[in-house]
Amino acid sequence: MSSPDIQKSRWQRFTDNDIVYSFVTTPSAMVAALIAFIAIAAAFAAPLIAPYDPFDPAQISLWDGKMPPAWVEGGSPAYVLGTDNQGRDMLSTILYGGRISIVVGITAVFLGMLLGVTLGVISGYFGGMVDTVIMRMADVQLTIPGILVAILINGIGRAALPLELREDFAIYVVIVAIGLTDWPQFARVARGATLVEAEKEYVQSARVIGLPGWIIMIRHILPNTMRPILVIATIGLALAIIAEATLSFLGQGIPPTTPSLGTLIRVGNEYLFSGLWWITFFPAISLVILVFAVNLLGDWMRDALNPKLR
Amino acid sequence: MSALLDIKGLDVSFPTRRGTTYAVRDVSLTLKPGEILGLVGESGAGKSTVGNAIVNLLEPPGEITAGEIMFQGMNLRDQDAEAMRNIRGQKIGMIFQDPQTSLNPLMTIGAQLVETIMKTTQVFGSAAINKAIDLLNSVGIDQAEARLKSYPHQFSGGMRQRVVIALALAGDPDLVIADEPTTALDVSIQAQILELIKSLCRERKMGVIIVTHDIGVIANIADRVSVMYNGAMVETGDVRQILTDPQHEYTKSLIAAVPRGDMKVHRFTSVDYIEGGAQTHRRIDLDRHWLGEKLGQQPSPTAISVDALNKTFVLKKAFLKRNRVYLQAVNNVSLSIKTGESFGLVGESGSGKSTVARLIAGLYNVDGGSIKLFDQEVANKRTGKDVIDARRNLQMIFQDPYSSLNARIRVQDIVAEPIRFYKTASSESEVKQIVRDLLDHVGLGSAAMLKYPHEFSGGQRQRISIARALASRPKILICDEPTSALDVSVQAHILNLLKDLQDELGLTMLFISHDLPVIRQMCDRVAVMRHGEICEIASTETLFNAPQHPYSKHLLELMPSMEDFGKTG
Numbered sequence: 048m049s050s051p052d053i054q055k056s057r058w059q060r061f062t063d064n065d066i067v068y069s070f071v072t073t074p075s076a077m078v079a080a081l082i083a084f085i086a087i088a089a090a091f092a093a094p095l096i097a098p099y100d101p102f103d104p105a106q107i108s109l110w111d112g113k114m115p116p117a118w119v120e121g122g123s124p125a126y127v128l129g130t131d132n133q134g135r136d137m138l139s140t141i142l143y144g145g146r147i148s149i150v151v152g153i154t155a156v157f158l159g160m161l162l163g164v165t166l167g168v169i170s171g172y173f174g175g176m177v178d179t180v181i182m183r184m185a186d187v188q189l190t191i192p193g194i195l196v197a198i199l200i201n202g203i204g205r206a207a208l209p210l211e212l213r214e215d216f217a218i219y220v221v222i223v224a225i226g227l228t229d230w231p232q233f234a235r236v237a238r239g240a241t242l243v244e245a246e247k248e249y250v251q252s253a254r255v256i257g258l259p260g261w262i263i264m265i266r267h268i269l270p271n272t273m274r275p276i277l278v279i280a281t282i283g284l285a286l287a288i289i290a291e292a293t294l295s296f297l298g299q300g301i302p303p304t305t306p307s308l309g310t311l312i313r314v315g316n317e318y319l320f321s322g323l324w325w326i327t328f329f330p331a332i333s334l335v336i337l338v339f340a341v342n343l344l345g346d347w348m349r350d351a352l353n354p355k356l357r
Numbered sequence: 358m359s360a361l362l363d364i365k366g367l368d369v370s371f372p373t374r375r376g377t378t379y380a381v382r383d384v385s386l387t388l389k390p391g392e393i394l395g396l397v398g399e400s401g402a403g404k405s406t407v408g409n410a411i412v413n414l415l416e417p418p419g420e421i422t423a424g425e426i427m428f429q430g431m432n433l434r435d436q437d438a439e440a441m442r443n444i445r446g447q448k449i450g451m452i453f454q455d456p457q458t459s460l461n462p463l464m465t466i467g468a469q470l471v472e473t474i475m476k477t478t479q480v481f482g483s484a485a486i487n488k489a490i491d492l493l494n495s496v497g498i499d500q501a502e503a504r505l506k507s508y509p510h511q512f513s514g515g516m517r518q519r520v521v522i523a524l525a526l527a528g529d530p531d532l533v534i535a536d537e538p539t540t541a542l543d544v545s546i547q548a549q550i551l552e553l554i555k556s557l558c559r560e561r562k563m564g565v566i567i568v569t570h571d572i573g574v575i576a577n578i579a580d581r582v583s584v585m586y587n588g589a590m591v592e593t594g595d596v597r598q599i600l601t602d603p604q605h606e607y608t609k610s611l612i613a614a615v616p617r618g619d620m621k622v623h624r625f626t627s628v629d630y631i632e633g634g635a636q637t638h639r640r641i642d643l644d645r646h647w648l649g650e651k652l653g654q655q656p657s658p659t660a661i662s663v664d665a666l667n668k669t670f671v672l673k674k675a676f677l678k679r680n681r682v683y684l685q686a687v688n689n690v691s692l693s694i695k696t697g698e699s700f701g702l703v704g705e706s707g708s709g710k711s712t713v714a715r716l717i718a719g720l721y722n723v724d725g726g727s728i729k730l731f732d733q734e735v736a737n738k739r740t741g742k743d744v745i746d747a748r749r750n751l752q753m754i755f756q757d758p759y760s761s762l763n764a765r766i767r768v769q770d771i772v773a774e775p776i777r778f779y780k781t782a783s784s785e786s787e788v789k790q791i792v793r794d795l796l797d798h799v800g801l802g803s804a805a806m807l808k809y810p811h812e813f814s815g816g817q818r819q820r821i822s823i824a825r826a827l828a829s830r831p832k833i834l835i836c837d838e839p840t841s842a843l844d845v846s847v848q849a850h851i852l853n854l855l856k857d858l859q860d861e862l863g864l865t866m867l868f869i870s871h872d873l874p875v876i877r878q879m880c881d882r883v884a885v886m887r888h889g890e891i892c893e894i895a896s897t898e899t900l901f902n903a904p905q906h907p908y909s910k911h912l913l914e915l916m917p918s919m920e921d922f923g924k925t926g
Contacts, residue, residue: 068374248761252822255753256717256775256829257745270765 069351076351079343086337097139098127102305109134113318116325131311132318137325140311141333147307148334151222152288158226159287160280162271164231168264168272170234171241180322182238185231193228193286194293200224201299214302221300225290229283236279240272272351281345285338292334308334360427361564362388362411362532367424369410371405380406380419382588388564390531393555395579395596399611399844402589404568408534411566412449413441429531446477450525452535452554456517456542460509466493466520467505470527477528492523497553515546522553529561536568543705544871544915551578566830570844572615576600584608598833614845616852616874625849625878643861647782648795648827657731658831659864661694661717666726668712681685686712688889690726694882696832699859699866701880701897703873703912709889710869714835717867718753730833749779753825754855756838758818762810768821769806772796773831795824799854816847823854827862834859835867840875852879873916875903885909 070076090098099106112134115122122129128137170181188196204220205213244250245268253263288308294300295309298315303310308330315327369381381403388394398404409415411426413433428448436444445451453459461469470489473509474480482490486505493501496519509517525533535554539547555578558565567579575582575596582600583593584607592605603609616625643649666687673682687709694700702710715721717728719735728736733747736871755761762771772792775781782788793803799820810818819839826834836855840848852875859866868879876883877897884894885908893906904910 201700248755248757251715251720252753252755252761252825253763253774254720255751256778256825257748258774258778261776266766267763271763 066351070347073347073351076347079340079347082336082340083344085144085207085273086333086340087149090140090149093139093142093146097136097142098125099133099136099139101140101143113323113326115323117275119325128329131314131326132323136348137329140306141308144306144311144330145333145337146302147218147305148288148291148309148337151218151225151291151301151307152284155208155222155225155287155291156229156280156283157245158222159229159283160233160276162226163230163235164237164269164272164276165336166230167234167237168241168268171238171262172245172268175336178238181234185234188228189231192292197224197228197290198297198299200227201294214304215301217300218305221291221294225269228290229287232279232283233276236275237272240275241268244268244271278345278349278352281341281348283343285341288334288338360387361390361392361429362386362566363427364407364411365425366848367407367410367426368422369406369415369419370422371419373418373914377743379588381410384424384585384588384590386583386590388566389530389812391558391562391563392581393558393565393567393579395575395582396566396585397570397572397575397582397611398585399570399846401587402585404570404585405536406588408536408568409564409587411452411532411534412445414445414451430747446473446530447528448531450528450533452518452521452525452531452533452538454537454540456514456521457683457755459521460517460524462509465506465508466512468886470523473524473527488527489523492526493520495524495557497549498523514542515549518542518546518550519553522550524559526557530563532564532566533558534566534568537570537795538567539574540569540571545705545911548577548915554578568725572600572612572845584611611846614849616848616872616878623629625853633774640796646794647787647791648798648830649862650830654773658696659693660696660698660730660731661692661700661867662727663693663713663717664691664727664729664731666690666713666728667724668716668721680844682769686889687716690886690889690891691893692884692891694865694867696731696865697863698882699817699836699880701876701883702867702869703871703876703883704886705871705912707888708886710886711837712889713886714753714837714867714869718751718835719748725841749829750832751835752833753835753837754819754822754826754839757842758815758822759842761822764810766809767806768796768808768813771810771821772828774822774825781830781831791828792824795827796821799824799858800850801829807852815843816851816885819843819847819851820854823851823858827858831864833865833867835869837869838871839868841870841872848875855879861895872910885912 051199057140070080094100101107111126111130112124112132114130116129116137117124117127119129126136126138128141130136131140166181166185170178201220201224205217206222208216236266250263250267253267290299290313291307292309295307296313298313301307301310306314311330312327312334313331315323315325318326362369364387365385367381367384371378371380376706384403384407386394386396386407396404406415406419408469410421411428411433415421421434428444433441433444460466463471467486467489470492471485474488476483478488489505490501493504498504498516498519509520510596512520521539533554538554539550542550551574554565554567559564567573567574569652579596581594582596584591584599584605586607592599592603592608594604599608600834602611603612614625641648667685667689668687670686671681672684673680675681690709690713692700702713704710712721716723717730719739723736726736727734730747730750733743735744735747738744769789769792772795773788776788776791784793792806796803796805801817801820804823805813805817810821810869813821834855839855843851855866856879858864866879868876870876870879880897882896883900885892885900885906887908892908893900893904895905900909901913904913
């Protein structure tokens with residue numbers, strides 16, 4: 048037995064954990080977590096910390112449009128990162144836009160995870176025909192580039208909605224489109240882990256006790272498949288944020304009235320050749336930093352949870 | 358004669374962030390040419406680490422922190438990596454445990470042998486091939502020349518281990534380190550391999566170190582024995598002296614714990630040295646307790662009745678039926694087990710004994726035949742009240758205590774699962790009380806309730822498995838090799854516990870094992886299985902004293918015979 052009889056405090060047990068230890072000894076993971084945390088906190092606190100509300104027409108003045116960042120000649124200290132073509136403060140729009148990107152990313156990954164893990168565990172547990180049908184569906188979807196699937200689902204979703212609702216529901220359509228694109232990754236990993244776990248004797252013992260399949264899947268198999276799933280969920284978050292930005296950049300995603308980072312880059316792109324580089328540069332660099340930090344976290348998590356890969 | 362290998366005061370430590378762990382502490386041993394030294398100890402004793410330290414193959418971050426390893430007069434600790442690489446193979450050969458993984462599956466046997474010969478002895482071309490043929494002949498492989506072109510998967514486990522031995526001998530080494538060379542093999546093959554190592558050692562005047570947990574192996578082969586416990590060497594001496602007159606308390610209890618094959622004893626000798634004295638734990642009064650409650654059904658005289666059972670596995674799937682490859686795992690097996698009886702199923706690996714257990718437990722569907730539990734037909738049935746009630750009478754204890762418990766659930770919830778599912782207790786506080794009692798009863802103590810399985814050792818985990826099985830209040834207990842993953846000292850405790858439970862609760866037990874002495878101690882009747890068929894069913898005493906079937910005789914002859922030392926020696 049590894050643990051002595053002295054009861055450790057909750058905090059001591061937390062710091063004793065190998066994953067926590069790996070975290071505090073991996074500088075890149077700490078930096079990445081810090082950046083991701085700041086980015087996410089800043090985005091969610093946007094209404095509190097942003098100098099302006101870019102959605103409030105009263106605060107936007109076209110006179111202040113297209114102003115460069117504060118440190119460039121012609122810039123104003125009132126707009127640290129400059130303004131866009133409509134006179135919105137870039138810093139505020141990025142904060143609000145980042146919030147939309149992150150919300151879309153997290154919910155889309157969650158949706159994909161829910162769908163993929165459910166189907167994957169069912170597929171791995173029952174095997175046979177069920178397995179064949181589910182996994183062939185996943186294979187077919189994987190033969191088409193993800194972004195095309197997302198555009199397809201997105202297009203269908205928009206066409207199905209009445210015209211006056213499209214703007215309001217655009218964000219949900221994007222979430223569903225990305226979530227439905229993501230699921231095969233989760234299904235594959237969940238199925239693989241399920242195949243391994245279902246062979247183990249604790250699952251067989253549960254079957255001998257007479258527990259029904261759904262209890263075995265939820266209580267016994269699912270918690271034991273979560274490690275690899277968490278890893279791909281983190282990496283999937285970065286991909287989902289990019290997917291949203293791509294959709295928005297192509298004009299298929301979030302409308303410019305409530306811009307996400309991708310929408311901002313698209314709008315800015317039109318002015319790039321007029322020398323207004325900051326409209327596209329700052330949203331783009333924010334996106335890169337966010338995705339990079341999330342990816343680093345995912346890489347670290349993969350190493351920490353699978354010691355054999357190192 | 359001067360010593361071939363002389364180890365003095367060897368320390369091997371593994372620095373971790375929780376402090377340095379010493380895997381080996383102040384170990385000294387010597388080995389003369391032509392001598393076989395057995396290094397024996399239970400898991401975690403550090404015996405393999407000693408072997409790896411000699412050839413400098415320690416798993417990082419392990420390192421030698423003190424002592425010297427003198428081999429033919431040079432200190433191996435002073436050699437650099439390049440020099441060590443030449444010493445391994447040319448001077449020191451290694452034989453590993455698992456012949457499945459110690460050969461390259463993509464190269465022919467011949468290519469692997471010739472490669473090793475060219476590297477270690479600088480013999481090339483047809484001379485190297487001839488040497489490879491000689492080596493295969495010397496390890497007892499027929500048609501050596503033709504077999505050079507075979508791939509490892511075309512050999513059986515025993516043959517593969519012979520090839521591994523041939524590889525170890527390729528450089529004409531002076532020292533061979535064999536790390537559990539027969540643990541992955543069946544008894545009949547184990548005897549051949551040990552005989553081979555012994556004769557090669559004599560012929561070539563090699564020193565051999567055999568690392569093993571199995572005292573039977575040591576008794577068969579070694580000249581001298583070193584006993585290790587907790588990283589330290591507790592006793593060294595002549596094999597006969599150690600086995601018949603051990604000096605150290607640990608050696609005494611270790612030898613006493615090996616189940617006897619020659620006679621039936623009432624209880625297994627428990628090894629008190631290791632678990633620190635007999636544990637006193639509260640046992641429950643079965644007359645009044647939940648666990649002892651007699652449930653509805655009238656007991657039928659036959660607990661399990663199996664008739665003409667068949668099971669075939671598809672080894673290779675194919676669209677066309679004629680292209681498929683099948684394995685007849687269970688072939689026309691019939692047996693019947695009386696209520697309250699302890700029935701043994703014995704056989705080598707691949708004989709289908711576990712498959713029979715799993716078919717009876719309903720984990721596999723049968724392809725033909727009938728299975729009755731207390732006269733209720735259950736084969737391929739999952740639904741219906743009668744079937745479910747009959748199945749609830751049966752519980753199973755599995756082999757691997759490390760995979761038979763869900764690592765993410767607390768012990769109390771693992772044990773409580775059947776009680777909660779079938780609502781056999783009236784309230785949640787009663788469930789807790791029953792779980793507490795069960796854990797006490799299996800000798801674990803109720804402090805275990807809030808812990809997770811990873812905090813327990815193999816033997817303790819097996820006790821949790823038993824408590825979980827009892828929580829269904831079974832009448833039949835299937836034990837599938839319940840102790841083969843455990844050390845002998847722990848094995849004795851678990852087997853005693855199972856015996857006690859059977860007596861107290863009147864359980865019917867189907868006990869599956871490859872270990873004949875264990876079967877002899879545990880069972881009233883035994884069935885011997887081979888290739889999916891039952892060779893012989895007889896009472897234990899009859900089988901062990903007068904086996905009828907030639908295969909049963911063969912198996913009994915191979916039984917490890919530590920007792921012989923008293924007579925022949």
